[in-house]
Amino acid sequence: MxxxxxxxxxxxxxxxxxxxxxxxxxxxxxxxxxxxxxxxxxxxxxxxxxxxxxxxxxxxxxxxxxxxxxxxxxxxxxxxxxxxxxxxxxxxxxxxxxxxxxxxxxxxxxxxxxxxxxxxxxxxxxxRVSPLCLLAKEYIQKGSIGVPVHICALNYVPYGAVYWEHEYRNYEITQGLFLQKATHDLDYMSFLMDSPIIRVAAMATVGQVFGGTKPSGLVCSKCNEAKTCLESPENRKRNGSGWHTDDHPCVFSSDCGSPATGTNEDASSALLEFASGAHGVYTQVFFSRRDAQKRGAIISGYLGTLDFDWYPNDMKYIRHHASFTDTIKAGEGLSHFGGDTELxxxxxxxxxxxxxxxxxIQTGLQSVYACLAAKQSLENGQFVNVRQLGE
Ligand SMILES: NC(=O)c1ccc[n+]([C@@H]2O[C@H](COP(=O)([O-])OP(=O)(O)OC[C@H]3O[C@@H](n4cnc5c(N)ncnc54)[C@H](O)[C@@H]3O)[C@@H](O)[C@H]2O)c1
Missing domain, CATH: 3.40.50.720 (NAD(P)-binding Rossmann-like Domain)
Structure with a gap:
């Protein structure tokens, strides 16, 4: 035992x-x-x-x-x-x-x-350990795309309202969605590129979709706008847009913080430089719903491109110099796309x-250092060097 x-x-x-x-x-x-x-x-x-x-x-x-x-x-x-x-x-x-x-x-x-x-x-x-990510890594390691020179990773979160509903909206606890969400993505990007992220420039949009001035503590069942609000349980159910359709804290409430006091980003993006000389981009969008969902990356070298998405759980391998493209389908229905079982x-x-x-612990820390650089860049509008482990 x-x-x-x-x-x-x-x-x-x-x-x-x-x-x-x-x-x-x-x-x-x-x-x-x-x-x-x-x-x-x-x-x-x-x-x-x-x-x-x-x-x-x-x-x-x-x-x-x-x-x-x-x-x-x-x-x-x-x-x-x-x-x-x-x-x-x-x-x-x-x-x-x-x-x-x-x-x-x-x-x-x-x-x-x-x-x-x-x-x-x-x-x-x-x-990082999900079967689809490991498959992409295997393709890269066997030279299928040549040296990876560019990575573009996308994260269109279909359940993003959760970051304005529960404790995730408490900025004191989370410090924003680079640390909360992108820590996963910057980690797997670095893993696939086989190189640490050394410099980041980031930009965010805050307070344009979620957050607002609705009263603190407001929940849908106590709100007289539930009939028309797109986030009420009844409208989420009706529009098929819910991730859950339970009564919940108002995502437009002052409890979500504000741009002045700190609040989660409606969307944020980062431009990343890897130690290898490659570069990449990462974008996360938290108000997307339904079929807009997307999480994965496009990795390119001179010889080819890999394009994978965890939602359909498939990967395309495009040869740049031969007229063949493969689509590889992985199994479905696994927790965190099979990664939780691997962990x-x-x-x-x-x-x-x-x-x-x-x-x-090194992977967790190196990712945090990249996320903290992104957060600092959001604040000062500058490129920020990423601290490397052991520096
Ligand atoms: N790896 C992933 O993919 C993934 C997915 C979801 C959540 N998370 C992370 O998991 C963490 C927990 O999220 P959750 O949704 O389970 O939150 P939760 O609120 O359900 O769980 C937190 C628990 O900690 C307890 N707690 C509070 N103060 C404590 C203290 N001083 N000492 C000990 N315990 C204390 C709470 O009572 C609660 O039971 C978050 O940091 C979140 O980022 C990770």
Whole structure:
């Protein structure tokens, strides 16, 4: 049996445990939890964990008494670093949610904490290890497109309203959608280009779609505009535009912050320079819906282009100098396009001492450094150099 200690047993990590870790290793048990919302955390447990789990106030206590074989951190973004620093003192594997840090101070202290740590980390970057991304990598490695010279990655998020509904709209906690969302994409782009991002220029549009001046705390069921508002549950249902159609906090409320105090971007883009000399662009759009959904990249070298999209889960390989184009279709219906299962395999293998993480703490940190450069560029309108690990 694998004994797992969990810090922040929320929606995401409980789903990873139930649907991914337990799929790979049925004999895993949550033996300890640190979470101030005991009732909520308990309600998200599988039946097999409910009887034996014990709640603790801090990690030292949980380590001493629950004796976990591994740890998972699933708190909101601002607490990933402080808990990961504590976890770095123990030599057991750690599953760490992204972003691994939300500001430079956190990132630097996290990098320092892991310099001499034996704690092996699986950062929750499912896109990098998803089968489609690995297939693209395989094509690049075997020279199908020649040296990759350019990458254009697109992220048209069909469920983007979530970033204005729940805790994701709390800018204090997330620090914007480069850190919250693009951390995945900048990571896999760097992986595919086999080169770190060294310089970024970014631009964002804020406050033109979401956010606004509707009262704080407003929810659709208490709003007298629900009949006409395109975001009300009834209209989302009617228009087929919902990601969910439950009652929810108003996405046009003052709770979403403001351009002056900090708020999530309706859309944001970055121009990226890689150490290899290649460059790329990344764009994320959060108000797109339905068939506008798109997440993937176009990678080109002199010999060819790869064009993949996780939504249809397919990839086109275009030979530039021969009249053939292949379309490769991957399986469907997998969590995070199959990446979550891959991460689960990595984590269980680490715990069994049988494998290595493909998304170590370095990948999480390097991506955070690129995201922080993008954020700084949004603020000062300049190109910003990306800090490199160990600098
Ligand atoms: N890797 C991915 O693809 C992916 C997908 C979704 C979410 N996430 C990340 O997962 C994280 C959690 O998101 P969520 O939707 O599960 O949030 P959530 O609010 O459902 O879960 C957070 C949990 O942390 C607990 N918590 C609050 N304060 C705490 C404290 N001081 N100590 C310990 N626990 C505390 C909360 O009670 C809650 O149970 C976010 O950072 C998000 O970015 C990652």
């Amino acid at each position: 694998i004994r797992l200690g969990v810090i922040g047993h929320g929606g995401r990590i409980s789903s990873v445990i139930k649907n991914c870790l337990r799929e790979v290793e049925p004999d895993i048990r949550v033996v300890g939890i640190i979470d101030p919302d005991e009732a909520g955390a308990r309600s998200r447990l599988d039946d097999c964990d409910k009887n034996d789990v014990i709640f603790y106030d801090n990690l030292d206590e949980m380590m001493k008494n629950a004796k976990p074989d591994a740890l998972a951190i699933g708190t909101r973004c601002n607490l990933h670093t402080p808990y990961a620093i504590e976890a770095s003192k123990y030599d057991i594997p750690l599953y760490l949610e992204k972003p691994v840090a939300i500001n430079m101070e956190q990132a630097l202290s996290l990098e320092k904490a892991f310099q001499n740590s034996k704690c092996q980390v699986v950062v929750s970057f499912p896109l 689960a395999h990595d984590f269980i293998d680490l715990i069994r001492g049988e494998g290595k993480s493909r998304t170590g």
